[in-house]
Amino acid sequence: MKVTEAEIVISAVSKKQYPNEGIPEIALAGRSNVGKSSFINKLINRKSLARTSSKPGKTQTLNFYKINESFFFVDVPGYGYAKVSKKEREKWGTMMEEYFQSRETLKAVVLITDIRHEPTKDDIQMYDFLKYYELPVMVVATKLDKVPKSKRPKHIKRTKQTLQMETDDVLLPFSSETGEGKDEAWRYIKQYI
Numbered sequence: 001m002k003v004t005e006a007e008i009v010i011s012a013v014s015k016k017q018y019p020n021e022g023i024p025e026i027a028l029a030g031r032s033n034v035g036k037s038s039f040i041n042k043l044i045n046r047k048s049l050a051r052t053s054s055k056p057g058k059t060q061t062l063n064f065y066k067i068n069e070s071f072f073f074v075d076v077p078g079y080g081y082a083k084v085s086k087k088e089r090e091k092w093g094t095m096m097e098e099y100f101q102s103r104e105t106l107k108a109v110v111l112i113t114d115i116r117h118e119p120t121k122d123d124i125q126m127y128d129f130l131k132y133y134e135l136p137v138m139v140v141a142t143k144l145d146k147v148p149k150s151k152r153p154k155h156i157k158r159t160k161q162t163l164q165m166e167t168d169d170v171l172l173p174f175s176s177e178t179g180e181g182k183d184e185a186w187r188y189i190k191q192y193i
């Protein structure tokens with residue numbers, strides 16, 4: 001996919017701010033610091049359109065990136081920061097529900113995990129939450145460059161098993177460093193846009 005245009009349209013805090021152009025959306029979710037911004041930037045060939053390593057405690061927003069005037073990547077605020085207050089966590093939960101429950105233009109979700117580690121409780125909860133809303137999910141297990149080739153099959157299997165992934169869902173090993181998995185990621189996304 002050749003990305004010629006990529007721009008942030010809005011950082012939304014509530015439903016009434018979501019764009020209403022009716023074009024398809026692909027949401028991206030993952031633990032804070034997992035490599036979500038790096039994934040987005042790699043796919044759209046930008047160094048830093050999606051902010052990397054956004055600090056906890058900042059206003060949590062849903063960031064709508066319009067790509068080639070034809071669809072949105074929606075960057076969902078990261079989860080799993082131990083230091084976040086209960087109130088912040090509740091706000092995050094409300095925001096997620098508000099978005100995932102009723103967003104008709106949302107076609108699929110990319111859930112980013114770290115291939116080096118077993119998915120966390122939060123990852124499992126997020127996957128289950130998305131499946132509850134019957135959304136197609138592609139799990140992108142990133143930081144593949146950090147795992148030696150011989151160990152990759154084991155790590156891939158563990159991710160699938162821990163998340164208890166449905167057979168229709170795809171697991172894609174990926175690296176923002178080397179670009180491995182980039183073409184496959186686009187192939188998946190293209191089905192929905």
Ligand code: GDP
Nearest residue numbers: 032033034035036037038052053143175176177
């Ligand atoms: P976010 O908080 O999920 O948006 O995470 P970032 O994209 O900011 O990445 C967090 C850290 O992981 C940064 O230091 C990145 O450079 C690093 N990182 C992200 N993806 C990869 C990857 O595929 N390989 C390696 N080696 N490092 C990565």
